[in-house]
Amino acid sequence: METSVQQSLKGGEWLVKATSPQSIFIPEDFNEEQIMIREMCNQYLDTEVMPILNQIDSMEAGLMKSLVQKAGEQGLLATSFPEEYGGLGKDFVTSTIINEYLGAGHSFSVAISAHTGIGTLPILYFGTEEQKQQYIPNLINGTWTGAYGLTEPNSGSDALGAKSTAKLSDDGSHYILNGQKCWITNGGFADVFTVFAKVVGDHLPDGKSGFTAFIVERGFEGFTQGPEEHKMGIKGSSTVQLYFQECKVPKENVLGEVGKGHKIAFNILNIGRLKLCAAALGGAKRAITTSVEYAITREQFKTAIANFGAIKYKIAEMAIQTFASESALYRTAKMIDDKEHELLNEGKPFNEALLGAAEEYAIECAILKVHGSEVLDFVVDEGVQIHGGNGFSDEYNISRAYRDSRINRIYEGTNEINRLLTVDMTLKRAMQGRLNIMGAAMKVSQELMSIPDFGEGDEAPFANEIKLVNGFKKTVLLTSGAAAQKLMMQLEHEQEILMSIADMAIDTYVAESLLLRVMKLSEQQGNPLLVDMLQVYLNDAADRVHKNGRDAINAFAEGDEQRMILMGLKRFTKATAYNTKNARRRIADHLINEKRYPF
Numbered sequence: 140m141e142t143s144v145q146q147s148l149k150g151g152e153w154l155v156k157a158t159s160p161q162s163i164f165i166p167e168d169f170n171e172e173q174i175m176i177r178e179m180c181n182q183y184l185d186t187e188v189m190p191i192l193n194q195i196d197s198m199e200a201g202l203m204k205s206l207v208q209k210a211g212e213q214g215l216l217a218t219s220f221p222e223e224y225g226g227l228g229k230d231f232v233t234s235t236i237i238n239e240y241l242g243a244g245h246s247f248s249v250a251i252s253a254h255t256g257i258g259t260l261p262i263l264y265f266g267t268e269e270q271k272q273q274y275i276p277n278l279i280n281g282t283w284t285g286a287y288g289l290t291e292p293n294s295g296s297d298a299l300g301a302k303s304t305a306k307l308s309d310d311g312s313h314y315i316l317n318g319q320k321c322w323i324t325n326g327g328f329a330d331v332f333t334v335f336a337k338v339v340g341d342h343l344p345d346g347k348s349g350f351t352a353f354i355v356e357r358g359f360e361g362f363t364q365g366p367e368e369h370k371m372g373i374k375g376s377s378t379v380q381l382y383f384q385e386c387k388v389p390k391e392n393v394l395g396e397v398g399k400g401h402k403i404a405f406n407i408l409n410i411g412r413l414k415l416c417a418a419a420l421g422g423a424k425r426a427i428t429t430s431v432e433y434a435i436t437r438e439q440f441k442t443a444i445a446n447f448g449a450i451k452y453k454i455a456e457m458a459i460q461t462f463a464s465e466s467a468l469y470r471t472a473k474m475i476d477d478k479e480h481e482l483l484n485e486g487k488p489f490n491e492a493l494l495g496a497a498e499e500y501a502i503e504c505a506i507l508k509v510h511g512s513e514v515l516d517f518v519v520d521e522g523v524q525i526h527g528g529n530g531f532s533d534e535y536n537i538s539r540a541y542r543d544s545r546i547n548r549i550y551e552g553t554n555e556i557n558r559l560l561t562v563d564m565t566l567k568r569a570m571q572g573r574l575n576i577m578g579a580a581m582k583v584s585q586e587l588m589s590i591p592d593f594g595e596g597d598e599a600p601f602a603n604e605i606k607l608v609n610g611f612k613k614t615v616l617l618t619s620g621a622a623a624q625k626l627m628m629q630l631e632h633e634q635e636i637l638m639s640i641a642d643m644a645i646d647t648y649v650a651e652s653l654l655l656r657v658m659k660l661s662e663q664q665g666n667p668l669l670v671d672m673l674q675v676y677l678n679d680a681a682d683r684v685h686k687n688g689r690d691a692i693n694a695f696a697e698g699d700e701q702r703m704i705l706m707g708l709k710r711f712t713k714a715t716a717y718n719t720k721n722a723r724r725r726i727a728d729h730l731i732n733e734k735r736y737p738f
Contacts, residue, residue, distance in 0.1 A: 147477060150500040151565050153651060154612055154644070155579040160659035163652070164232065164473030166465060167660060173233055176218070180240035183215065188244045192539065195246050195375035198367060203250050203377060204284060204328045211281020215241065216255055220263065221489055224275040231476040231493070232469065235417050239468075242418025243425040245543050246375030252418055253324040254278070256411050258285025261333040261352060261403050264490040265395040270354060274331055286329035288320035288355075288381050289404055299350055299401060303336040303383065313390055314338070314353065316361070316383040322550075327367055327377035330357050334381070335400050349398025353388050361386030372542035409497040411551045412504040413475070416468050416511030419547055423461045423518040426540050427736040430454065430522040433537075435731060437527075444525070448720075451727035453521045458730055459672045459723075460514045467510065467652035471503045502564045505557040506645050512547035512554060519544045558641035559634060565644070566623060566630075580620025583613045587707045601658050603715045607677055608654055610711030611647040614688045615640065617707055625695050639691035646680045646687075668729055671722035681714040688712070 148156060169177065187206060188195070194202060210216055219234035220226025242248045259278045262270055262285075277283040294300040303318025316336055323332075331354065338349040355362060365380035395403050431454060434445035444450050478496035487495065497504065519541045523530035530537050548554045569576035619640050622630055630636065657673045660666065688708045696704055730736065 147481075148474070149573065150498075151502045151568055151574050153648060154565070154615060155575055157609075158651070158655060160655045160662070163470045163655050163659065165656045165659060166469050167663075169236070173236055176233060177236050177240050179213070180215065180237055183210065183213065184241065184244050184247075188247045192245055192375075192536070196539070198375060198377070201328075203247065203375060206247055207251055207254055207284055208281035210241075210251060211279065216251070216281055217279040220259075220275065220279050224263075224271060224279065226275075226279055231479060231496075232472045235414065235468065235472040238414040238417035239421040242421030245422075245539060246373045248418050248421070249373050249376040249546075250325055252414060253287065254285050254329075256414055257287035257333070257407055258325060258329065258331070260407055260410065261287070261394060262331075262354060264406070264494055265352070265403050266354075269391070270394070274354065278331065283330040284325055284328060286323055286325040286332045287407075288323050288326075288332050288334040290322050291319060292321050301335060301337065301350070303334075305336040305338045305351060305353065305388070306340050307338070307390070308387075311390065314388045314393070316353065316355070316386040316388055318383050320381040322368070323364075323379055323381050325377050326364055326379035326381055329377075332356075332381070333394060333403075334383075335404060336383075338397050350400040350404075351397050352394040352400040352403045354392040354394050355383075355386070355388055359386055359388060370546075372539075372545055374542075406494045406498060408552060409501045409504045410493075412508035412557065413468070413471060413497075415547060415551045416464065416507035417472075419511040419515035419544070420461065420465055420468060422540060422544065423457070423464075423515045424736045426515075426518050426522045426537065427454070427457050427461060427730070428734075429537055429540075430457065430525045431730050431736070432734060433529075433535075434525055435734060445727075445731045448724070450525060451724050451731075452720075453525055454730055455675070455723035455726040457518045457521055458726055458736060459676055460517060461736070462672055463649050463653040463676050464507075464511050464514045466656040467503075467649045468507055470652045470655070471500055471507060474503070475500050502561055502568075503648065505552070505560045505564070506648050508551055509554045509557050509561075509641075510645055510649055512544075515544045515547060555634075555638070558638050558645075561641045561644055562619065562637045563631070566619070576616065577620060577623075580616040583617045583707070584620070586613070587617075587703060587710075600661070601654065604654050604673065604677060607681060607712075607714055608647065608651045610713070611643070611650060611680070611684050613711045614684055614708055615643045615647055617704060617711075618643065618688050618691050621700070621704055622691065622695055625700075633694070636691045636694050639687040639694075642687045643684050643691075646684050650677055650680045668726055671725055674717045675719045675722050675726075678714045678717055678719055681712045685709065685712040 148158060187209060214227060215237060217226040218229045218237050219231065222228045238252060241251055259275070262274050266274070278285050291301050291303065293302065303316065303320065305314040305316045307314055316334070318336055320334065334353050334355045336351060336353065338351045361384050363382045365382065368378040370378060434450050434454065435443055437444050475496045478499050479492045482492035482495050519537065522537045523541050526535055526537050529535050532538060552560070565574065565576065568574040622636055622640065626633060653673055653676055657669045660669055685708060689705065692701060692704050692708065
């Protein structure tokens, strides 16, 4: 593995190169304007959304649309959009902050995320100048609301298997859409939809169909919607089916190129995955604060339940997981932001710059989607447990948080799909020469044949932690390299092995992000609680990485090869002994004293 410090890593390169703490962005680096925007988002939720959650969940007519419009009036929809279309032109990190701090708004956060993300970005990034001028200003000021029609009853993860069709009319003036879309967020009240269909007809090359995106307006002839779905969670979010029966869409409303709709669908998902992690993070922070407040006020056996070790364990673990996810989120957001500016400086237009930046870090976006959604699920589940029987009651908001969190592991690509993508994209970049995975894997294999000598570096601050995280990287390289060499093209069909490797990579990226954040903060301020959080996370991650590595290795290796790789796995995941019980108690006591999440 290379040990030289790289200031600007390519996507996935963290696996084979070191990163300096000074080169990453952390939430403690927010500038004054970003802090002001963060507080504005909190205030909007506290005053406009949280007091009326029951009304929102009952789908009160016109309420959600009015909340989106009001957010638009306050500029919360326009942050990252170019000034020439009425936007504020802020950076990607600021956009991520808004997604996080509005993300705690339950069904409202789903509506606004869909609107500003998949409901608007396809037009911004792939539309003609005329389309942008026509739609973007009204979408970002809240006059219109956007939605996105990709999923069909029989094509979810297999988006390109959609059956909806579009055929050019005889006079060539419009396309005729036929088909059905399902699970369309904001579908009940949106004004503008990005809809995907396969263009058919003899005018296409070789008579082949072409997966294509269209801008469809409410009111187009032949376009109707079904009733609202009754869902387990996010009950206040409008979710309907869309029907197209000889629906006439002007030829000018083709979005992008005919037959190139997959570029729109997949590129938009990269950004959406990161922003889903941000929203999940916002929800997790509010759920922690709610649970801490309850644990302080709820008494059993003549004392607050916050005084019990079992409850402190839960509170601490909720905070540690959230803090780790936050570290990886803002590290990645800034990398995307930096790459975007690099591409802009090279002369790339705005849309190509951000899409190119998001594609560069597609691996990290997939990791964030999985980790953020699963951290939120863990936090709200433990939150319900802390509330006890009251957590199962609708009178307590933690029950809503529990129900609402579950969808996050399904949309923006299921977590299973994102795990598979994490490994698939990494291996493909290795084969393309974009990442030196195989060379690094060979070095790790050679290292197994010798006894490592770490010398005087062990006495340096965080030396053991750096060694452990580097060990995590070596286990990913060792396991994935051996699996690829042994199974070759068959590996893509061994999903159980791929999922285990993906989990190893996820833990490694998040662990390194947390380590770098703590190291950077330690240079600025000495906070022993941060070291506690790091140590607990690394100790637990070491066990998870070892277990997932063992499962993967035992699935494809045997004999001497198996014994050698397992020996390396054990060596590289050996964590320094640490009293994690006392560490968790210190973390929980801090949260209980502060009566809220932030550190």
